[in-house]
Each structure stands twice: as C-alpha cells, then as structure tokens.
Amino acid sequence: MIGVLGATGAVGRTAAGRLAALGAGGLRLGxxxxARAAEVAETLPAPAEVVRVDLTDPDELARFCAGCRIVVNCAGPTYRVLDTVARAAFAAGADYVDIGGELAAKDALSGGAVPRERTAVFSAGVMPGLSGLLPRLLAKGRPPRRLDVYVGGAAVFTPLSAVDALLTRGPRFGVPMAAWREGAVTPLAPLHGVRLPGFPEPVHAWPYLTTEAQTLAAECGADEVRSYNVFVSDRIPHALSAAWAAVPDVHAAPIETLRPYAAEVVRASVLDNAGFGAFYVMLFTARPHRGAPAGPTRVLLTAVDSYALSGVVMALTARTVLAGRVPPGAHLAAEVLDPDATVTALRDDPLVTQLSVD
Ligand SMILES: NC(=O)c1ccc[n+]([C@@H]2O[C@H](COP(=O)([O-])OP(=O)(O)OC[C@H]3O[C@@H](n4cnc5c(N)ncnc54)[C@H](OP(=O)(O)O)[C@@H]3O)[C@@H](O)[C@H]2O)c1
Known part of the structure; x- marks a missing residue:
C-alpha cells in the first residue's frame, strides 16, 4: 500500500495520479x-482507498500509515510538519517521501530517529528538489568556477504554499541577498528587469542563498553559487518583506497569525499571473574553469504548472525508494536522485514544456 497524504492538493493530485499509473501498489489517499479525496480517487486508473486524516492528530495519522510500504506526504505547511509524518510512517514500518522539509526536517530525525532499515527523502519537489538536483549535471567531474540558479515565473501560490514561503526564513532555510563565494556567504544585489534565457519577459531576480544552494556549492566544489528567486514584478518580494517586518519571528507565530500575510502573497501572485499568464522556468548556468574538460554549461526546464510538476517529482522519488535505490537513512532528494535518470524521465513528461541540457 502507498499512502498519499494531501492527495487532494495541487501537488498531491498529480503525485497520486502518477503513482496510480506506475502500478507500484494499491493507493490510500488521505x-x-x-469527500474531496473520494473525488480524486474517482479520477485514478485503479481503485484507491480513502482515509480521512488530520496529520495533527497522532491517532488518525497512525491509522493512515498502518499497512503502508511507503508514505508520500504532499501536505503542509511543510516547515511546521517537519518530521511528524515521517515518524508516524517509521512507526508503521513504512518508508517516507516528503514534498519539503529541507535540512530542518532532516535534522529533526538526527540522533537515531530513523530505524535501521528505513528511508526518508525530503524536499522532493521542484524547489527544493529539482533546483538542487539539476545543476549537478553541470558539475559532474568538473567543479565549476561559478554556478547560477534562476527559478521562478508567474505561478499562483496556493494559500498553504504562501504560508511555507513565509516560513522560509532563518538560518536553516537560507540567507536573502547573499551568494556563496569561496566558502563564505557574501552579499549579492538583486537584478531588475533582466532578460534571461527561457523567461518570456524581463524579470526581477532576487538573491536567496538557500541551504540547498549552500549544500550544492560544497558538494560540487563550485567557487561561487548565485541562487535567485525570479518574479515578473516586485509584488511578491514586497508582500513577503512586509510580512517579515510585521512578524519577525515567523517560526514562533501561530499559523492563524500568518494567514492574512499569506493571503497578501497569494493576491500578489494572482496579479502577477493575470499580467503574464502562468509559466515556470528553471535555468542553471555554469562557468567552467579555464582548461576544464568539455561538458554542458546550461540546463533549462520550462513548465506551466510547477505544483503538478512537483507531484511528478514526488512520484519519481517514491518509485526510486520503492525500487530500493535509496539507502536507509534521512536524505534530501537532490542528494539521492540520479540527475541523468531524472532528466530522462522528465523529458518525455507532458507537464514539461522544454528540458534541454546544452
Ligand atoms: N518542493 C516544492 O517544490 C513544492 C512545490 C509546491 C508546493 N510545495 C509544498 O507542498 C505542500 C502542499 O502544497 P499545495 O500547494 O499542494 O497545497 P494544497 O493545494 O493546499 O494541498 C494541501 C493538501 O494537504 C491536505 N492537508 C492540509 N492540511 C492537512 C492536515 N492538517 N492533515 C491532513 N491533510 C492536510 C489538504 O487536504 P485537506 O484540506 O482536505 O486536509 C490537501 O490535500 C505545501 O507545504 C507547499 O509549500 C512544495
């Protein structure tokens, strides 16, 4: 049994559909x-069980996980869920895949919380996820002088994703207006009205040195990593800044306090979307050292729906875990998925408009 928690969401619906199509086992949607989960079940190519579950209720969560080989969690807010669902999955003898969590969730499982035979993979979406995985194609066997990551576009935020965007604050998540240069975090200015390959309009690129980008820099030996969140206007960065000014300690704030600010982020994204239409671009460029062996210097992925694409990545990750290709322990998807196999799988996917490695 494969348990898909959050199966009715923007990410979860696609994850459930792809897992059903893989035929890797029966599905339980939570x-x-x-009633909404039953509607999703109706759309699947094979019968699926529906279980009502609130992940904040330990008994309901335990019932949902019981009998699962793997629990695929697409519910959030991921930076509040952290290791909660992973621990319930382990208690039921199941492996685990999560749409987010990053280092904060992985750290929460340190100190022996992962049973000896069990596997957990966090951050198995587009960002975090593909944003840390795909640049590895540019660094294989030849550490670059500089690696640039540009991710974004004009997607409408779901309210839950907007809450998570507010929670990407603090040392375990990233450093705004910063780059990684020769082992240190250094200041980096935003780019305004810049034309970038793959982006249909001039865009605004705001530096945000995620922990994922820092890990990437350390693992691929890049001298410098610049990582940007890309927007078609300054509305979303301004909505986020206003929220952080009003609620400086977002991690201590109750979700109810964050909701009005999340609504402003959603509103900003709706306005961006109205002006430009939906698009999502992931652009990675490498500048090699002089004399480095020849190899690709640019990966470009474009899509319309980044949430559905995250659902595809969740299903690919779950398939990799089910096939026994991820060792026991807690990992981030970017560290354990095979970048070449992922590109091969995504290239033929109808949700990917373009994927080139040049
Ligand atoms: N890594 C990435 O690239 C990436 C990309 C997109 C989104 N995300 C993250 O993925 C998560 C889901 O985003 P989304 O846009 O798909 O949200 P969404 O459309 O609101 O879907 C959320 C899903 O989780 C369920 N859910 C919410 N709270 C729950 C709870 N307490 N117990 C059980 N189920 C619950 C919802 O169903 P009910 O309301 O019926 O419970 C729904 O099925 C968010 O945390 C978001 O930040 C990550």
Whole structure:
C-alpha cells in the first residue's frame, strides 16, 4: 500500500495520479476532507482507498500509515510538519517521501530517529528538489568556477504554499541577498528587469542563498553559487518583506497569525499571473574553469504548472525508494536522485514544456 497524504492538493493530485499509473501498489489517499479525496480517487486508473486524516492528530495519522510500504506526504505547511509524518510512517514500518522539509526536517530525525532499515527523502519537489538536483549535471567531474540558479515565473501560490514561503526564513532555510563565494556567504544585489534565457519577459531576480544552494556549492566544489528567486514584478518580494517586518519571528507565530500575510502573497501572485499568464522556468548556468574538460554549461526546464510538476517529482522519488535505490537513512532528494535518470524521465513528461541540457 502507498499512502498519499494531501492527495487532494495541487501537488498531491498529480503525485497520486502518477503513482496510480506506475502500478507500484494499491493507493490510500488521505486528507481532512474525505469527500474531496473520494473525488480524486474517482479520477485514478485503479481503485484507491480513502482515509480521512488530520496529520495533527497522532491517532488518525497512525491509522493512515498502518499497512503502508511507503508514505508520500504532499501536505503542509511543510516547515511546521517537519518530521511528524515521517515518524508516524517509521512507526508503521513504512518508508517516507516528503514534498519539503529541507535540512530542518532532516535534522529533526538526527540522533537515531530513523530505524535501521528505513528511508526518508525530503524536499522532493521542484524547489527544493529539482533546483538542487539539476545543476549537478553541470558539475559532474568538473567543479565549476561559478554556478547560477534562476527559478521562478508567474505561478499562483496556493494559500498553504504562501504560508511555507513565509516560513522560509532563518538560518536553516537560507540567507536573502547573499551568494556563496569561496566558502563564505557574501552579499549579492538583486537584478531588475533582466532578460534571461527561457523567461518570456524581463524579470526581477532576487538573491536567496538557500541551504540547498549552500549544500550544492560544497558538494560540487563550485567557487561561487548565485541562487535567485525570479518574479515578473516586485509584488511578491514586497508582500513577503512586509510580512517579515510585521512578524519577525515567523517560526514562533501561530499559523492563524500568518494567514492574512499569506493571503497578501497569494493576491500578489494572482496579479502577477493575470499580467503574464502562468509559466515556470528553471535555468542553471555554469562557468567552467579555464582548461576544464568539455561538458554542458546550461540546463533549462520550462513548465506551466510547477505544483503538478512537483507531484511528478514526488512520484519519481517514491518509485526510486520503492525500487530500493535509496539507502536507509534521512536524505534530501537532490542528494539521492540520479540527475541523468531524472532528466530522462522528465523529458518525455507532458507537464514539461522544454528540458534541454546544452
Ligand atoms: N518542493 C516544492 O517544490 C513544492 C512545490 C509546491 C508546493 N510545495 C509544498 O507542498 C505542500 C502542499 O502544497 P499545495 O500547494 O499542494 O497545497 P494544497 O493545494 O493546499 O494541498 C494541501 C493538501 O494537504 C491536505 N492537508 C492540509 N492540511 C492537512 C492536515 N492538517 N492533515 C491532513 N491533510 C492536510 C489538504 O487536504 P485537506 O484540506 O482536505 O486536509 C490537501 O490535500 C505545501 O507545504 C507547499 O509549500 C512544495
């Protein structure tokens, strides 16, 4: 049995659909609204069980996980869920894949919380996820002088994703207006009205040195990594800044306090989307050292729906875990997925408009 928690969401619906199509086992769909989960079940190519579950209720969560080989968690807010669902999955003898969590969730499982035979993979979406995985194609066997990451576009935020965007603050998540240069975090200015390959309009690129980008820099030996969140206007960065000014300690704030600010982020994204239409671009460029062996210097992925694409990545990650190709322990998807195999799988995917490695 494969348990898909959050199966009615923007990410979860696609993850459930792709897992059903893989035929890797029976599916159990979970969320607080069982009727909505039943509607999703109706759309799947094979029968699926529906279980009502609120992940904040330990008994309901235990019942949901019981009998699963793997629990695929697409519910959030991921930076509040952290290791909660992973621990319930382990208690039921299941492996685990999570749409987010990053180092904060992985750290929460340190000190022996992962049973000896069990595997957990966090951050198995587009960002975090593909944003840390795909640049590795540019660094294989030849550490670059500089690696640039540009991710974004004009997607409408779901309210839950907007809450998570507010929670990407603090040392375990990233450093705004910063780059990684020769082992140190250094200041980096935003780019305004810049034309970038793959982006249909001039865009604004705001530096955000995620922990994922820092890990990438350390693992691929890049002298410098510049990582940007890309927007079609300054509305979303301004909505986020206003929220952080009003609620400086977002991690201590109750979700109810964050909701009005999340609504402003959603509103900003709706306005961006109205002006430009939906698009999502992941652009990675490498500048090699002089004399480095020849190899690709640019990866470009474009899509319309980044949430659905995250669902595809979740299903690919779950398939990799089920095939026994991820060792026991807690990992981030970017560290354990094979970048070449992922590109091969995504290139033929109808949700990917373009994927080139040049
Ligand atoms: N890594 C990435 O690239 C990436 C990309 C997109 C999104 N995300 C993250 O993925 C998560 C889901 O985003 P989304 O846009 O798909 O959100 P969404 O459309 O609101 O879907 C959330 C899903 O989780 C369920 N859910 C919410 N709270 C729950 C709870 N307490 N217990 C059980 N189920 C619950 C919802 O169903 P009910 O309301 O019926 O419970 C729904 O099925 C967010 O945390 C978001 O930040 C990550």
């Amino acid at each position: 969320g607080r609204d069982a």
